[in-house]
Amino acid sequence: MITCSAPGKIFLFGEHAVVYGKTAIACAIDIRAQVSVEEILVPAVQMKGPGNNVDLNPRKHPYIYTVVDKFRKLADLPDDNTSSKSGKGIAIDIHSEIPVGSGLGSSAAVTIATIKALDVFYGTDLPLDEIARMGHQVELEVQGMASPTDTFVSTYGGLVRIPDRKKLDFFDAPIVVGNTRKFASTRKLVSNVASLKERHPQVINQIMDAIGTISEVGVNFVCVNDLSTVGELMNINQGLLDSIGVGSYELSELVYASRKAGALGSKITGAGGGGCMIALCEHKNLSRVAHSIKRAGGDAFICRTSNAGVRVEKDK
Numbered sequence: 001m002i003t004c005s006a007p008g009k010i011f012l013f014g015e016h017a018v019v020y021g022k023t024a025i026a027c028a029i030d031i032r033a034q035v036s037v038e039e040i041l042v043p044a045v046q047m048k049g050p051g052n053n054v055d056l057n058p059r060k061h062p063y064i065y066t067v068v069d070k071f072r073k074l075a076d077l078p079d080d081n082t083s084s085k086s087g088k089g090i091a092i093d094i095h096s097e098i099p100v101g102s103g104l105g106s107s108a109a110v111t112i113a114t115i116k117a118l119d120v121f122y123g124t125d126l127p128l129d130e131i132a133r134m135g136h137q138v139e140l141e142v143q144g145m146a147s148p149t150d151t152f153v154s155t156y157g158g159l160v161r162i163p164d165r166k167k168l169d170f171f172d173a174p175i176v177v178g179n180t181r182k183f184a185s186t187r188k189l190v191s192n193v194a195s196l197k198e199r200h201p202q203v204i205n206q207i208m209d210a211i212g213t214i215s216e217v218g219v220n221f222v223c224v225n226d227l228s229t230v231g232e233l234m235n236i237n238q239g240l241l242d243s244i245g246v247g248s249y250e251l252s253e254l255v256y257a258s259r260k261a262g263a264l265g266s267k268i269t270g271a272g273g274g275g276c277m278i279a280l281c282e283h284k285n286l287s288r289v290a291h292s293i294k295r296a297g298g299d300a301f302i303c304r305t306s307n308a309g310v311r312v313e314k315d316k
């Protein structure tokens, strides 16, 4: 069995605007998705999840099945359910610590971990930039629109700038994640923003430019670890995310509760509409901020930024 894992991510600045080529700064975090692949005798691709509930419905696993199709083509296999030339199949088992549909890059982490696991399984030996490129292609095909951010961060780990895909010096930041527990599909939110932009191009283009500028200015303060200025810019970014319709009542409650408890800055992370917000904190405030988020009705956990990208956990 081959097991690979890949990290989730947070956006310090720039989600949504990055879909239109503006600058964004994102960082991997220390929660991961783990994907195992093994050969089975039945000529099929089987999904197993927690509890080993075999779920064969491809529509429930669009990211995984798109990856499997790409490897079928790479390994020159027939276009049926077999996944090896000997006519055998594969079982894919996913265990993820990343809340789904929550802005923490669960889709990208599952996609990248699956690509790496199948890369080892088929012996294709893809370099990291090819894994990131394939992951981005998969998100594009499933979501319709997608920036390379989540898949790039999940592949390489650490702090990255998009669109130039530059890995920056590691940023060790104390972060509290607040989860509204409301699933929000990235595909749907990105498409809502696209419609808003079509209806009001002059207004929304300027907001996208302003978000990109926040990332460009913000990266200088990230690099010198000036957390209070980073927090201030995160708050401005949050206002602009609200203005493009990706906020929600619950997200705002968690954002304001965390600021009241002393967070240096707080904002939505990822697509918004539900899912998670992040609060940048001083170490001394971490548990106070986490408690305030819980009192405001959210789940809260303290996470660390992480420099670890995709990796093989087990290959035997």
Ligand SMILES: Nc1ncnc2c1ncn2[C@@H]1O[C@H](COP(=O)(O)OP(=O)(O)OP(=O)(O)O)[C@@H](O)[C@H]1O
Binding pocket: 060, 061, 062, 063, 094, 095, 096, 099, 100, 101, 102, 103, 104, 105, 106, 107, 108, 110, 150, 184, 185, 186, 187, 269, 270, 271, 272
């Ligand atoms: N553990 C998992 N098992 C199977 N599929 C998963 C898992 N985690 C995520 N996915 C897939 O990813 C989809 C959610 O991805 P989506 O892009 O909407 O949200 P996200 O990646 O959590 O947030 P964001 O893109 O804003 O960071 C799920 O509907 C499912 O298809």
Ligand SMILES: C[C@@](O)(CCO)CC(=O)[O-]
Binding pocket: 014, 015, 016, 017, 018, 019, 103, 105, 145, 146, 147, 148, 149, 150, 186, 190, 269, 270, 271
């Ligand atoms: C909303 C978005 O900017 C971030 C999702 O994590 C979409 C993307 O970059 O593909």
Ligand SMILES: [Mg+2]
Binding pocket: 105, 106, 107, 108, 150, 186
């Ligand atoms: Mg996603």
